[in-house]
Amino acid sequence: MKIQVAVVGATGIAGQQVLAGLDNHPTFEVAALAASERSAGKSFAEAITDPDSGIKRWYVAGAEPAPAVMALAVQEARTLKLDGIDLVFAAVESEAARELEPLYARRVPTISTARPHRMEPDVPLVIPGVNLDHLALVREQKRRRGWQGFIATLPNCTATGMAITLKALEAQFGIDAVMVTTMQGISGAGRDLPALDIVENIIPYIPREEERVRIETRKILGRIGEGAIIEPPIRVSATCTRAGVISGHTESVSVALKTPASPEEVMAAFEAFGADFTRLRLPTSPRHMITVHRDPMRPQPRLDRDAEDGMTTSVGRIRPDEVLPNGVKYLLVTHNAAMGAGKGAVLLAEYLAHAGYLRA
Amino acid sequence: MKIQVAVVGATGIAGQQVLAGLDNHPTFEVAALAASERSAGKSFAEAITDPDSGIKRWYVAGAEPAPAVMALAVQEARTLKLDGIDLVFAAVESEAARELEPLYARRVPTISTARPHRMEPDVPLVIPGVNLDHLALVREQKRRRGWQGFIATLPNCTATGMAITLKALEAQFGIDAVMVTTMQGISGAGRDLPALDIVENIIPYIPREEERVRIETRKILGRIGEGAIIEPPIRVSATCTRAGVISGHTESVSVALKTPASPEEVMAAFEAFGADFTRLRLPTSPRHMITVHRDPMRPQPRLDRDAEDGMTTSVGRIRPDEVLPNGVKYLLVTHNAAMGAGKGAVLLAEYLAHAGYLRA
């Protein structure tokens, strides 16, 4: 029997991305949906359709969920029934996540795409294929909190793409400092970004984003110690901007390595990275954690965001940085709405199942 | 009587920008136009109109030139008649510039927007309000080459906006190193960039651009020595990308200063910069060389590129950089098709007239 999962925040963009990732899944079955009071009691199909106009709020490219999911009754998030549920995907806004996720995690493993619990010392902040060893924190978390389940969090989508590449470098060369300027896609802002602001424009500021990139990157690159992550003393300087691209974050990264490395060595490190993980061939896994381009015109968000179903990080223009000591620089494209969102959560769930964290 | 000018490359984008800057000008009169063989002999109006379809190739926003200019006969660039011409604006492609500009400069002062002569030791590479003292090279140039005229060049549009802000910092705090990631407007690429490449996309590479930013920035920031520019040992690391913005280059800049400065001191330095020059109130001059924004959502290319008719550099988000020593970072927007192109050339011409370099 498939692992039974609940998706909370199912009517929102993040939740719909999780649903899309779970569509026709070999391991998981969507057994429950939850959302705010407004949707509670309706079928999912009703909950996302405006009754007067017939306008449908299915925000994810591609087909709608299977009829069985469309017909599920949406529960209210606060009173979601957890009996028979093996795993909760919580894809809700920060404020709701702060309150709801502990409710679920008391009883059931909970994967969160939201911010509030990411930086708590006993909560793992993980990217599949990058720092899955951090999941060991889960034991400490259950012990301390006396929970049956746990919370495992995924990082901010902007941190995700960069951290994948940084981990490859940290492992081989060590890292002293990182500078990044991002050009982020619109879908990362959800439906709150008015068209009037971004069409034919660049917005130079994304509230809180640079801070998140800074602190989450360090936690992801940390070593697991005695029930906590020991963060490395890596300095991170981030400038986060929004560009008129639907999906795909483009990031211009410069890294000061601890030991010098040529562009060729960096390329080799990128291409070799994550083979242990991709070898597991989990259903949502990319074949390569990092895809290296030699054509200097790549990566481009429109052309490369969907590579390996949005689950690989595309890197190009690897070259020495003229300013930083042992500096190397490159550009990357990461699909903020795939590996950095719902599909990343599904991939993490697949690993949790594989490694025995569910139904344990 | 007004100063008589010729515009070479008049049918191209750069030339049309010069023409727009000269429209109804109090000091200059467009006395001659030149372009390639294909246009030679036609009136300017004919030269920019497709005879079959009636489609007009006037690329600059705003009105077409005055009827007197529309009626001028376009000459062939190679055989442009220089009698009675006091100043030539050469706005042509690199290859043509290499050959044509010396032809003109032998007899007449020539302002060039093109690349080939920028880095020659006796050729000034100037931004009005930034390093006009470099024009002193002109004497050396005339002496060495035995020319009656001279070539004065303007930098690459991407270098222009950044150099304006760097000069303000260099003067007060000194600079050790500069890192920049640009998101450049489409108009900087002229009409060669296919829509198919850039719509809903970022292009991570602009051939030769990063090198130009690196070397031109250093020359602009140099001190004038014995008939040559003494370049400062500033390291520059540039990553230049193209974004789906019509005009306006957005640049994310981090600077390692020689002496520490708070964001407030940097702001003050920016706001005070260039007052000696703007006080001249030349017709095309901005009122402020740099405009500082305190709203963190600014500057934005669509909203700020046209500030002060595209002649000011808009700066915002001034804050410490976490990685560079004495680091400060900020974003800027510069209008690549105004100060960084034709109107910058017209402003330089105004200064040349003011300072006695023409009809001397």
Add this chain to the structure above:
Amino acid sequence: MKIQVAVVGATGIAGQQVLAGLDNHPTFEVAALAASERSAGKSFAEAITDPDSGIKRWYVAGAEPAPAVMALAVQEARTLKLDGIDLVFAAVESEAARELEPLYARRVPTISTARPHRMEPDVPLVIPGVNLDHLALVREQKRRRGWQGFIATLPNCTATGMAITLKALEAQFGIDAVMVTTMQGISGAGRDLPALDIVENIIPYIPREEERVRIETRKILGRIGEGAIIEPPIRVSATCTRAGVISGHTESVSVALKTPASPEEVMAAFEAFGADFTRLRLPTSPRHMITVHRDPMRPQPRLDRDAEDGMTTSVGRIRPDEVLPNGVKYLLVTHNAAMGAGKGAVLLAEYLAHAGYLRA
């Protein structure tokens, strides 16, 4: 002494467009501002600035209002003090307009950009230069309602551009039917349109828009009879879509004329149209109601929306229609946020002042 005006809805887009149109105005002085409860009591500068982030909500291109306006205390719309106010600009949402406008109009002439009162029989729906004779309804309105002031409304921005051209045709050739497909700019939707919906896309439906175009066009083209408008039996078929253009509505129009006319005759009718009105040289008036393009590549919204400060309607590609009887077709571009919004309201106010409707 200048005419004292109040602007209601001053913090919204429509209200800010009115304020921009009133900036430094020779006839009008902004004496009062009003908005919702949330802004009441704050200065206008405070009301449009987020106190935490410093982010400013000034949505209109170009400079902010003069310091005197920025310093005005914003009143609550419901309790706006009308003493000393000669004219109210009401630029609020439909629901608010339904309630507020009669409050004001009881005492003071009120110009409305909103929908609710447009189709009332004794309320004029006017475009300056097109059907100003409809203002005669105002006398009937005051009589019937026993008001000291009155409501005069402006049409939907999409109807505006087309009605200007239709009036020119109706006057000379008569009209039987009109078919139009629009490609409307984003600014017409205000800040409610998510970027995610429209970037690199066309949205085929704008709720209620087609109906408004249909009924408002007929009222505008009507003749004024005994205290009411006699609508002509013109059939109108509209399809309204949204395109990824910031401002400027492009409309593909086909008209069945009553009497045949060649493209040249239509062009002549367009170019001659409205001379009586433009001759008044009101401060915000275009020089030509309609600008005719002969270049088949025009009009384009980005190139032509700002012609004559956004107050002229640009028309091109005038040619026979192969399907409609006596058919002629053309494309037009109208600036939805200028003539079709705040600046149109200011122009109407200028005419009201000119014609003695204010301070009467």
Add this chain to the structure above:
Amino acid sequence: MKIQVAVVGATGIAGQQVLAGLDNHPTFEVAALAASERSAGKSFAEAITDPDSGIKRWYVAGAEPAPAVMALAVQEARTLKLDGIDLVFAAVESEAARELEPLYARRVPTISTARPHRMEPDVPLVIPGVNLDHLALVREQKRRRGWQGFIATLPNCTATGMAITLKALEAQFGIDAVMVTTMQGISGAGRDLPALDIVENIIPYIPREEERVRIETRKILGRIGEGAIIEPPIRVSATCTRAGVISGHTESVSVALKTPASPEEVMAAFEAFGADFTRLRLPTSPRHMITVHRDPMRPQPRLDRDAEDGMTTSVGRIRPDEVLPNGVKYLLVTHNAAMGAGKGAVLLAEYLAHAGYLRA
């Protein structure tokens, strides 16, 4: 053994679309590639890669062709060897097509995506699933011209989407007249459209496009008579514009039917259309020729162009037209670079193979 095909114009966009459609094809094997002199002699991989910069000119989304195709030597189009070739796809510019296609067709069946031969009386202009009976012209063509092969042409991409829907209406209700305004994607213009022209803009004119829509639509809807097509007396009025959408043509269509039909009847006609053809389940065939949307916000090019791999025509907003007699109107989205281009050509080839037109 698979059917051996040659692709001429392989380095261009249209040719690459054909190649993408042939990738890993169950019936066809790419046995030869041809292009202009410039590419002749190089492997396909070399021909599309700039040797200096490493920049690759593979324009089609998705993966490059299989290694075997990348390694094929590109022949010069004029001297393409036809021995062993069963079918030629000619995807070249008009001028080249005029000369080259008869060269091939003399010996081998040739499918053309180009314009020159479309309107010749004995050349079928076919859309798979719409008017495949027109292929009977091929016998006449071979007889008259004494050719072993033949030319079969596909229509202009804009005509394609509309003709599919019109055929469904014509068959059931008859058609008197059609009016259409298009908003066409950029990819339809290939790489010749400068970004500067279309970003944040609408271009109101596409040279020759309206005429093509008019005449090709009539030929497609014609009945096959004695060795020629008998065109129906349907009047067509087209206005073709370009919008800032990468791919997908959106078309606003109004049709005057011969016999009245309700929106529901039209919907039913659309949904039933083409079942005989889709039942063949050819490899590249859509499952439905037409996909009807009930959500009024659909179809949208970004969301719907890729439905059924770009091979279905998406229709929505079906409603009565207020002007035309027995008028019905709707919007459609067709993928100009799929059914309207290379993949449409592959689908036609599949039908030719199925129906015995190849290797006959």
